[in-house]
Amino acid sequence: MFTRKSVRTLLILLVILALGSIAGHAQDNSNVLVMARAADATGLDPHTQTAFASLRLLELIYEPLVTLDAQLNVVPALAESWEFSDDAQTLTVHLRQGVKFHDGSDLASADVVATFERILNEETGAATRANFLSIESMDAPDDSTVVFNLSQADVPILTAMTDVNASIMSSDVIANGDPTTDAIGTGPFMLESWQPEEQTILNANPDWWGDGPFVDGIDIRIIPDESSILAALRAGTIDFALLNDPLVATLLADDSTVVLNRAPAIAYHVLQLNAAREPLDKLEVRQAISCAIDRQEVLDTASLGEGQVTGPLTIPAYQLPLDGYFCYQKDLEKARELMAAAGMSDGFTLSVIAATAEPPTALSEAQNIQAQLAEINIAVEIESLELSVYVDRWLAADFDAAIALNGGRADPYTMYARYWTSTGNLNTVAGYRDDTLDSLMAAGRAESDPAARFETFADFQRHLVEMAPWIWLYTGYEYTAQQPYVVDFIPMPNDSLYYLNQVRLER
Amino acid sequence: MRYPSMWRYLTQRLIAFVPTLIGVSLLVFVAIRLVPGDTIIAMLGTEAGMLTESQRTALLEYFGLDKPAPEQYVTWLGNVAQGDLGYSVRHGAPVLSVIIQRFPVTLELAILAMIIALAIGVPIGLLSAIRHNSLIDLAGRLFALIGLAMPNFLLGTLIIYGLSVYFGILPNSGDYVEFTEAPLRNLQQLIFPAITLGFAFSASVMRTTRSAMLEVLGEDYVRTARSKGLRERTVIMRHTLRNALIPVVTLIGVEMGYLLGGAVVVEEIFALPGIGRLALNAISQRDYALVQGIALFVALNFLLINLLVDLLYAAIDSRISYAGQN
Numbered sequence: 001m002f003t004r005k006s007v008r009t010l011l012i013l014l015v016i017l018a019l020g021s022i023a024g025h026a027q028d029n030s031n032v033l034v035m036a037r038a039a040d041a042t043g044l045d046p047h048t049q050t051a052f053a054s055l056r057l058l059e060l061i062y063e064p065l066v067t068l069d070a071q072l073n074v075v076p077a078l079a080e081s082w083e084f085s086d087d088a089q090t091l092t093v094h095l096r097q098g099v100k101f102h103d104g105s106d107l108a109s110a111d112v113v114a115t116f117e118r119i120l121n122e123e124t125g126a127a128t129r130a131n132f133l134s135i136e137s138m139d140a141p142d143d144s145t146v147v148f149n150l151s152q153a154d155v156p157i158l159t160a161m162t163d164v165n166a167s168i169m170s171s172d173v174i175a176n177g178d179p180t181t182d183a184i185g186t187g188p189f190m191l192e193s194w195q196p197e198e199q200t201i202l203n204a205n206p207d208w209w210g211d212g213p214f215v216d217g218i219d220i221r222i223i224p225d226e227s228s229i230l231a232a233l234r235a236g237t238i239d240f241a242l243l244n245d246p247l248v249a250t251l252l253a254d255d256s257t258v259v260l261n262r263a264p265a266i267a268y269h270v271l272q273l274n275a276a277r278e279p280l281d282k283l284e285v286r287q288a289i290s291c292a293i294d295r296q297e298v299l300d301t302a303s304l305g306e307g308q309v310t311g312p313l314t315i316p317a318y319q320l321p322l323d324g325y326f327c328y329q330k331d332l333e334k335a336r337e338l339m340a341a342a343g344m345s346d347g348f349t350l351s352v353i354a355a356t357a358e359p360p361t362a363l364s365e366a367q368n369i370q371a372q373l374a375e376i377n378i379a380v381e382i383e384s385l386e387l388s389v390y391v392d393r394w395l396a397a398d399f400d401a402a403i404a405l406n407g408g409r410a411d412p413y414t415m416y417a418r419y420w421t422s423t424g425n426l427n428t429v430a431g432y433r434d435d436t437l438d439s440l441m442a443a444g445r446a447e448s449d450p451a452a453r454f455e456t457f458a459d460f461q462r463h464l465v466e467m468a469p470w471i472w473l474y475t476g477y478e479y480t481a482q483q484p485y486v487v488d489f490i491p492m493p494n495d496s497l498y499y500l501n502q503v504r505l506e507r
Numbered sequence: 508m509r510y511p512s513m514w515r516y517l518t519q520r521l522i523a524f525v526p527t528l529i530g531v532s533l534l535v536f537v538a539i540r541l542v543p544g545d546t547i548i549a550m551l552g553t554e555a556g557m558l559t560e561s562q563r564t565a566l567l568e569y570f571g572l573d574k575p576a577p578e579q580y581v582t583w584l585g586n587v588a589q590g591d592l593g594y595s596v597r598h599g600a601p602v603l604s605v606i607i608q609r610f611p612v613t614l615e616l617a618i619l620a621m622i623i624a625l626a627i628g629v630p631i632g633l634l635s636a637i638r639h640n641s642l643i644d645l646a647g648r649l650f651a652l653i654g655l656a657m658p659n660f661l662l663g664t665l666i667i668y669g670l671s672v673y674f675g676i677l678p679n680s681g682d683y684v685e686f687t688e689a690p691l692r693n694l695q696q697l698i699f700p701a702i703t704l705g706f707a708f709s710a711s712v713m714r715t716t717r718s719a720m721l722e723v724l725g726e727d728y729v730r731t732a733r734s735k736g737l738r739e740r741t742v743i744m745r746h747t748l749r750n751a752l753i754p755v756v757t758l759i760g761v762e763m764g765y766l767l768g769g770a771v772v773v774e775e776i777f778a779l780p781g782i783g784r785l786a787l788n789a790i791s792q793r794d795y796a797l798v799q800g801i802a803l804f805v806a807l808n809f810l811l812i813n814l815l816v817d818l819l820y821a822a823i824d825s826r827i828s829y830a831g832q833n
Contacts (some may be wrong), residue, residue, distance in 0.1 A: 050554035125566040221681025231671035237680035388544030439714040
């Protein structure tokens with residue numbers, strides 16, 4: 001009796017399986033892009049949501065004044081053109097004509113002013129406020145012109161305006177709506193529905209000012225396990241995917257049926273040393289650590305060689321040849337000499353914090369560094385922490401050393417002012433300051449000539465590497481994967497999905 | 508006499524729920540706040556370091572975390588008593604509606620897994636016990652060993668790998684549909700996670716059934732039944748199995764309680780929007796109200812199922828009665 005029942009159950013399962021194979025490709029011929037990713041946005045307010053997962057959604061709905069191209073140059077978005085005054089203390093922005101918000105209202109200078117007033121208002125809790133503190137006042141001489149009056153020369157403010165967190169909101173929503181639920185932007189896609197951790201439906205914005213979008217919409221699905229995303233790509237049930245884990249992404253490299261996109265990332269993997277703590281306060285000890293670590297080996301072990309060893313600045317335009325940096329070739333003899341000079345020949349115990357799975361390579365990096373530092377008698381203790389616990393300790397600078405993947409920015413000043421100026425919000429976390437860094441940063445902020453800026457930041461990088469408050473390791477890739485019929489996507493070094501507005505489906 | 512005292516028993520049990528639930532909620536309330544990192548850090552990550560003090564205060568106020576913890580707890584408890592579990596900042600919706608939206612997935616998955624586990628576990632356990640020490644018994648025990656030893660993330664991943672690479676299908680690619688919307692598609696999406704969960708559980712069902720059967724088969728009344736000349740089939744089905752099922756029912760009760768708390772790993776791998784993933788995300792996002800709400804909900808489930816199991820005992824085994832000693 002029971003055996004007959006189980007035979008019947010088995011038969012039912014087989015029938016379901018067979019039906020499953022028929023229904024596998026449900027969305028053939030549709031012009032909607034089905035996209036999968038592991039993490040969902042944490043909220044819809046573009047000014048307060050800073051998680052990468054949130055930005056990847058919000059940048060499709062909202063747009064900033066200016067944006068970045070694939071080489072990280074500042075290019076027009078809602079602003080058609082702009083100019084700095086000679087002293088770089090006034091920035092005049094000319095808005096694009098005929099831009100409409102998703103609710104049908106026209107974009108005007110008042111919206112831009114209201115947006116930056118909202119960002120600067122401390123009640124809002126916008127983390128990006130720190131980048132716009134030089135705005136003293138704003139004028140809107142006509143509907144399509146905004147003048148930013150700055151308290152000091154501030155060239156990087158333009159790059160800061162490319163940030164999703166500086167997206168332009170409608171003044172009407174700011175005054176009368178709730179930006180945490182009303183996603184009214186100007187972007188190429190409009191939010192139809194958002195079910196957190198499940199599914200987000202975006203429709204193409206028919207009134208978008210640019211040429212596009214060429215799909216009818218995007219169906220974003222959250223598949224928390226990246227191996228399952230891989231499986232869905234192979235089964236053909238999704239068209240496009242975001243991947244974080246190089247170990248998962250590289251599995252697609254030999255797959256002829258799926259296209260893997262790699263964009264060299266500007267986010268950098270780094271071993272942060274806390275120079276405020278003993279014995280890391282000794283320059284020799286930090287330098288010894290720098291000399292003892294073979295950065296390429298960390299990259300090869302933790303990320304299967306998927307990336308490049310890097311100095312502090314990861315923006316292509318500011319990169320320097322690596323052999324110009326202090327101890328970028330592993331030199332154990334020098335490392336031991338430095339340890340001896342610091343009176344630390346017998347070594348010490350170094351506690352390193354690493355977040356589990358953020359980035360996925362963090363623990364492997366820590367383990368490789370542990371093995372390498374053992375050669376100069378430094379015993380590394382790895383503390384593996386849940387992400388928020390890690391961030392909590394990181395922000396409190398409660399660590400000897402930390403494995404981190406820090407986001408890059410398109411401008412060196414915006415990228416590092418928070419860490420390497422003595423007034424920077426995260427200078428305590430960085431754990432180190434000196435006058436040279438301060439003066440080079442100040443010079444770089446005011447300088448508008450690109451060649452002179454490059455030189456300033458070259459000095460800045462060389463000095464930083466020599467002082468070795470952090471050990472910069474490598475940059476990886478930002479991975480996206482797609483079916484061969486998905487064409488014209490431009491992968492971005494900052495992982496931005498904005499250029500999904502150019503994607504076509506040629507099934 | 509039987510029914511009034513039955514009611515009294517039920518009432519007593521239900522009243523006992525209250526202190527248990529308060530205990531659970533207090534424990535969870537304290538625990539989630541003891542974990543370092545708050546809602547702001549979970550939302551902003553390292554960018555939280557860019558906030559000024561008054562920006563932080565504004566956000567705390569927005570999240571309702573600016574009051575002292577005891578005050579927060581009392582307010583929350585008062586609201587719960589009125590049926591309001593609070594507001595999830597992450598989902599931008601009341602906690603209760605978020606839970607109710609997610610619960611059907613978990614419930615359906617648990618029931619399916621249970622059916623699979625019983626359909627596989629009971630017959631194999633039965634056969635193993637009847638053909639004690641035979642080849643069938645050996646195979647059954649081997650099956651149980653594999654089932655218990657194989658973690659479900661491995662089995663789940665293997666199933667997904669097999670389906671996608673060799674068959675080119677993946678019924679659920681993050682587009683879960685509810686049973687009421689499309690029953691067939693819903694079953695396609697849930698059957699593999701249910702097999703994954705049910706497989707490991709069928710192994711424990713098999714082992715429990717087998718050992719209980721072996722024990723009961725040695726009882727005097729079974730020998731009596733046999734010596735009366737009853738057919739072996741009748742002896743097994745009517746006299747043995749019924750009594751051997753009591754430990755299995757206990758097992759089902761406990762396991763069902765766990766399953767209704769959400770099968771985190773399986774929900775993650777198969778991208779199912781169930782209670783387990785909801786809880787995991789709520790914890791990592793430090794969505795305090797949601798964490799507390801889910802904990803309370805899961806605890807209540809557990810208590811109700813325990814009560815149900817106790818009542819089932821009485822139905823299966825007439826020696827057990829909660830209606831007094833008469």
